Structures are given as structure tokens and as C-alpha cells.
Amino acid sequence: MQDMTYTRRETLVIGAGGIALLAVTPAMASAVEEAVAAFTGGAAVTDGGVEITAPEIAENGNVVPIEVSAPGAEEIMVLATGNPSPPVCSVSFGPGSASQRLSTRIRLARTQDVLAMARMSDGSFVQATRAVKVTIGGCGG
Amino acid sequence: MADVKPRVKIPSSASAGEAFTVKTLISHPMESGLRKDADGNAIPRRIINRFTCEFNGANVLDMELHGAVSANPYIEFEAQIDAAGEFTFTWYDDDGSVYTTTNAIDLA
Amino acid sequence: MTFRAKKVAVLAVATSFAFGNTAVAEPDLDAVLVINDELEMVTMVDPPAHLEGALDKVISGWHFRDAATRKLETDDFENPAFIHVEQGLTAWETVEGSEGESCASCHGSIEESMKGLRAVLPKVTADGELWSMENYINDCRENRMGAEPWGWNTGPMRDMTAAIALQSRGMPVNVAIDGPAQPYWEQGKELYYKRHGLLDLSCASCHEENNGNYIRADHLSQGQINGFPVYRLKQSNMISLHNRFFGCVRDTRAESYERGGPEFRALELYVASRGNGLSVEAPSVRN
16 A cells, blocks of 8 residues: 655645645635535525534544534535645435434644534535644654 | 455344444545655545445435545444345445445344 | 653643643543453553663553544554454465465464464574564565565565454563573663664653653653554554664664664564563554
């Protein structure tokens, strides 16, 4: 299997330059807006009704366990708003699902907000965000 | 890719309407397309872009994945059944490969 | 300067300042490692006599990782190392080489024949050489199977060592350091305390004197090796012990030793002996 190391240099490049490390660049903001517009079709979104479980501080941004839950949702979309490419996943729930809950592991390029947005069965949209701090590790030992 | 191998964990039986946890893991590099190799050339994207779970042909879960999902994608959710039958889990690879595994379950 | 709770408390305050008002819980010495809800691991023991008080407690690296990383090791399904264990188990049954043999055709069941092996390696052979598990594997491949040896740090080798190590999981590390092993152990001890590289660091500088302290945003562990090979989140892959040693020495800005060479095998024996009594935790998960 290919070595999956993201070197520090690559991470800095991904992070749009050292000085602007914590800034959301216009390109990222528009990528988030585009993904939201594609999901909602421009409909209004209200806060609440979605729960995101994630560590406050992630020891390694390469593998961050998250869980999203939105009771009554038909589909949930997850965006990493500070990633160079924000889309993470979107999941739709069929009749065989017992809840509208999903756990997975994601990559976060740096400290940022994770956004989860849900399309409910009545066609409305709800959202929540969760801040996750990503530390720059030492040697891992 | 020879070393792509799906793993699934579900109970051997469940009561009708009872929620149970489904855990899945597949070995896959999830190459995001954003990295460069040592010579500075972009490494092409190759990810699992879709995962589906069906029970007796009906949709349980349909997931679209992007490059921000970690290598060896782990997906956990809850399902329920109203009859004995078979779960089908399918992973779709950017390279066109499709990986499928099935698990039978009894009604308790 | 071994691990002390007070020091960590001070550091936690410093970290709160840097990162906001978040409590930092590592190393969490109250956490208990139970795998698959049934196998309770020994992750903290009194130090062996030969350490002469250098550590107050011998602590598995598991305690030094954060709660999310620690949890990954508690369930074999969630532990991504088991992808590699499965590949190792497949290789165990696979016939390779000119003699038409697999591992299984001589050794039979891996569960029975390999049980306990990881806990006592490396050890001295009848010919007086110190061998790691990788040496035994390649000896079988070359001399019994007529197959090409695997590179020390290659995927198939890491998968096989993970599958074999798993058969000793939960058993106490118990390497011999006396008799024919003693000169190797002395060599390893000398390496452990020898300063290397432009940064002038020994293994002890970080892992004996500063375990529990931060190195950037990470906790330094005691550098115990009872969990190797490990699944490391950074690489999303298995990491062999000698590759970890290689990385540590390189990070001191020294020319590192060869993976599988005599220096790292001696160091492996010495570092293993510092963790005598800890449960074999392989394949573990680290960040």
C-alpha cells in the first residue's frame, strides 16, 4: 500500500501558506457555498436538529473520528470547511436504516469547523457546526 | 488492486424492528488527488467514491465519499430488519472496480 | 526526570493557554485497556530491577495517546491494523518458493505454534546471533521454503510480523537479558544512552527524561515497544519497530542505522527489556 504520509510541507501548501494558516481563503469559502447551494437548491437553513460528535482536539488530522446524527433526516451532508476541498461525504438513509446516524473517520487539513447539513423528510434543511482543533504533532512517539 | 478487502460486522440475528449496529471497513488508500510525489508530480486521485448497503434489495444507506474520508474507510450506522435475509454491501472505486460482500441475518 | 503528575498539570495549564480552555487528559494513567470487551491488558508495571530507578513506572505508549486514538485499539474490528493481520494470515497459508511449502505446512496453526513468541523476541540463536522476528521469518523463507527473503520494512514482512505478534497478545513481555544475550543487551543499553545527531539527543533524552512532556503538541511516551508493529495514523499503515527506531535517530539529525542491522537488533533487545512485564499489545494503534 502506498505511503500515506502528508509531509509538513505538503500540509502547509494545502493550508494555503504558513501566514494564512488559519484563514479561510475566498476559494474555500466559495467551495463551501457551492456545496451548500447544490445540497439545498438555495432553500433556507435553520440551526439545530443535527448533532456532530468529534474530538475537540484531534491528535492526528489524518484520522478524525466523527459521528453525525439528524433524527428524521433523509440525507446528511458533511463538509470540512477549512479543507482545500471541503466535501467529506453525504449519506442518504433508506427504509432499512434504524436511525439517521453515521460514524466515520475523516481528514482535516488544519483547525476548522466541520459542518453537517441535513435535508429533512418535510423538505426543510437544518445544520450544525463543530470546531475541531488539529494539532501539529511531534514525532508520534 | 489486490489488497482491497472489505470487512463487515453485523449480528447473526435480530428481532423485527430492533436497531443494531453495522460496522464496515475496507482497505483502501483513499488517495485524495491533492498530494504530490517526491518529484513534485501530482498523485492522481483514487478513492472509494460511493458505498451502499441494501437489505433484500431495499436501500438501507447510500453514501457518497470524497477525498477527505480517511484511508481504509470506516463506516458505522444502524439498521433494522423485518424478516430474515441478506445484506449486500458495495464499494465503488474510482478505477472502476466494485467490491461487494454479503452477510446473511436471521430473525430472532 | 521521570514522569511526574505535577509536571503534567503545569503543562496542561500551558496548553490551555495555547489552545483555549480545553482540558488535556493525556497521559491518562487511570484508563484501562480492555480489548474486545474481554482481554484486559497490563499497561503499567513496576520497572524491572535493571532500570535501577530510571523510571518510576513502566507505562505503555497507549496511555500517552488521546482518547480517540486509544479507543481505536479496543476493538479488533475498529483497529485498522487488522486489515494487515488478515493479509499476514493469508500469507501464512500461502505456498511460496521452490520447496512447495507454506508457513503452515511446517508450523501448522499460527495460533498454537506462534503463541508466546513475540513476548521473548529478540533472542539469541544456537549459533550465538541475536535474531528479531524478521530474521526467523526470512530464515524460513530462504532455507525451508526456497523463497525470496522479504525486505525488513516491506508490507508483507510487516503483515506477517503483525499476524505472528497477535498470537502473543496479552502475554507479558519477557526477553532474556542474561547468559548469551548479555553482551547484546549491553550493546543496546549503550546505544540507548548514547547521544546522536546534530540535536545531540539520546533515546533517554526524550523517552526516559521527558516522557509525559510535550514535543510540539504531542506527548512523548516512554518509547516502549510492546505494541509493535503498530498501525500509525500518520501513515495510515503498519510501522515496523526498526522503522520507528530509524525515524527517531533520523529526527536527531544523525545518519541512522540500518533497519535490521546489528545496532537496531541490540537496541530492540534493550528497549524490550525496559518493558518486561507489560502485555504484548501488538498490533497497536498510535498517532
